[in-house]
Amino acid sequence: MRSSASPRSTSRRGSSTDERNARHGRSRGADAVDGLWLALALLAGVYLVAVIEEWSATGRVRPAVPLLAGLATLGRESLVPRRSDRILFEAAAPLLLGAALLAAAVLPLAPGLIVADLATGALFINAALVYVVVALVMAGWGPDAAYAMVGGWRFLGQLVAYGMLIVMPLTAVAMRAASLSTTAIVASQAALPNALAQPLGFVLFWLAALAVCFLPPFDLPTAPGELAGGVFGEYTGARLATMRLARLALILTLAAAIAVFYLGGWLGPVLPPWAWTAAKTLAVAAALLGLGRFVPRLRGEQLLAWGWQFGIPLALVNIFWVGVTLLLV
Amino acid sequence: MTGQLIAVAFFGLAAIGFGAGVFLTRSMVRSALALLAAMAALGGLFLALEAEFLGVLQLMMMGTEMTLMAIFMVMFMMDPGGLGQMEMTHQKRTARAAGRSGAWPRPGWRSGPGGGGGPALHQRPSCRIAPWGWRSWSA
Numbered sequence: 001m002r003s004s005a006s007p008r009s010t011s012r013r014g015s016s017t018d019e020r021n022a023r024h025g026r027s028r029g030a031d032a033v034d035g036l037w038l039a040l041a042l043l044a045g046v047y048l049v050a051v052i053e054e055w056s057a058t059g060r061v062r063p064a065v066p067l068l069a070g071l072a073t074l075g076r077e078s079l080v081p082r083r084s085d086r087i088l089f090e091a092a093a094p095l096l097l098g099a100a101l102l103a104a105a106v107l108p109l110a111p112g113l114i115v116a117d118l119a120t121g122a123l124f125i126n127a128a129l130v131y132v133v134v135a136l137v138m139a140g141w142g143p144d145a146a147y148a149m150v151g152g153w154r155f156l157g158q159l160v161a162y163g164m165l166i167v168m169p170l171t172a173v174a175m176r177a178a179s180l181s182t183t184a185i186v187a188s189q190a191a192l193p194n195a196l197a198q199p200l201g202f203v204l205f206w207l208a209a210l211a212v213c214f215l216p217p218f219d220l221p222t223a224p225g226e227l228a229g230g231v232f233g234e235y236t237g238a239r240l241a242t243m244r245l246a247r248l249a250l251i252l253t254l255a256a257a258i259a260v261f262y263l264g265g266w267l268g269p270v271l272p273p274w275a276w277t278a279a280k281t282l283a284v285a286a287a288l289l290g291l292g293r294f295v296p297r298l299r300g301e302q303l304l305a306w307g308w309q310f311g312i313p314l315a316l317v318n319i320f321w322v323g324v325t326l327l328l329v
Numbered sequence: 330m331t332g333q334l335i336a337v338a339f340f341g342l343a344a345i346g347f348g349a350g351v352f353l354t355r356s357m358v359r360s361a362l363a364l365l366a367a368m369a370a371l372g373g374l375f376l377a378l379e380a381e382f383l384g385v386l387q388l389m390m391m392g393t394e395m396t397l398m399a400i401f402m403v404m405f406m407m408d409p410g411g412l413g414q415m416e417m418t419h420q421k422r423t424a425r426a427a428g429r430s431g432a433w434p435r436p437g438w439r440s441g442p443g444g445g446g447g448p449a450l451h452q453r454p455s456c457r458i459a460p461w462g463w464r465s466w467s468a
Binding site for chain 1: 356358359365372381382385386392393396397399400410
């Protein structure tokens with residue numbers, strides 16, 4: 001693994017890939033190798049998140065279970081409900097997967113090891129995560145089923161609660177880095193990770209990340225024990241497998257986002273950069289999946305009230321705090 | 330350059346196609362999501378034109394707005410799924426008359442300041458802007 005090759009400058013904006021490669025003396029072959037590593041990292045990450053999810057639910061580490069469960073789900077019949085809105089029903093799972101992968105594309109695994117190093121990376125991840133909501137609303141409306149529809153619209157309400165808590169903590173992160181580029185954001189945490197520099201924003205973004213992945217206690221759209229499966233309720237067979245894969249990719253993406261924006265990404269002693277990113281991402285994923293299970297599920301109106309009455313004022317306090325520390329320190 | 334041209338053409342045509350889809354469906358959710366797809370295609374168009382910030386902003390804002398609009402359309406429409414075969418258009422005679430009045434060639438159009446191409450929009454008799462708003466169809 002290229003651990004220390006081509007540390008990229010953080011001030012570059014909007015240059016094309018070819019220019020970038022020419023500047024860093026990199027060939028298309030090197031890009032292909034990078035792409036292979038990134039794809040492998042994604043697959044391994046999703047698989048490990050599936051193992052962690054199994055551990056968080058049952059308390060046992062069984063590495064073969066995701067593979068076997070996935071094969072079993074693929075082997076089952078994939079039903080299409082009567083009078084379903086076929087386009088929305090079919091498009092929901094690929095859209096959810098696409099949104100998660102697009103969001104992951106702007107997160108660096110190591111210096112230079114990133115799919116798209118956009119100048120607007122921290123904004124782009126918001127844009128990609130919005131389509132998670134679109135996908136769930138489609139999955140809710142598509143199958144012409146009451147529980148699924150309730151789940152889909154619930155998640156739309158959940159978006160109104162958590163939406164600002166994704167954007168506003170990231171604003172403070174971008175303020176410290178003086179850039180929206182995700183590599184610049186990691187580089188800005190060399191002295192102190194953002195989790196310590198802006199703990200309030202860290203907590204708020206953590207909660208919002210839980211809400212984006214609809215993990216407990218914010219699992220309103222699926223609501224096990226209450227909604228008969230919710231938005232996933234009408235999906236079976238290969239379609240359900242795609243949906244679950246997309247959900248795992250989403251959890252992995254949000255865990256990587258927390259690692260990049262708040263825990264210093266690839267920065268760390270001794271180990272190579274990619275190993276730090278991987279370790280932090282998996283630790284965050286385990287915490288995301290594990291901790292929420294001890295908290296009761298919030299109702300939609302509680303979520304909205306807390307999001308707007310406490311979350312947004314606290315996010316403003318966080319921005320103010322970061323601004324003051326940037327001016328004074 | 331050619332790649333950029335193809336991308337611009339692709340996203341432009343996709344935007345037009347989805348934009349037409351908004352009016353061709355009876356389902357409110359499909360209509361709202363078709364509008365979202367048209368707006369997202371415009372975001373892709375901005376990205377293809379190397380206006381990165383505009384493109385990402387368009388993708389982010391329209392995703393939320395159009396999905397929220399979908400639930401309002403479902404709430405306020407009597408046949409949100411489009412399965413009841415309810416007629417969703419209205420005032421057809423007025424709309425037809427308005428369309429004809431706007432499209433009808435009028436004497437004096439060719440002699441406008443633009444030369445052969447006809448007068449600019451604000452100089453058309455049917456769309457003249459009066460101080461109190463649009464004075465249409467009467468001139």
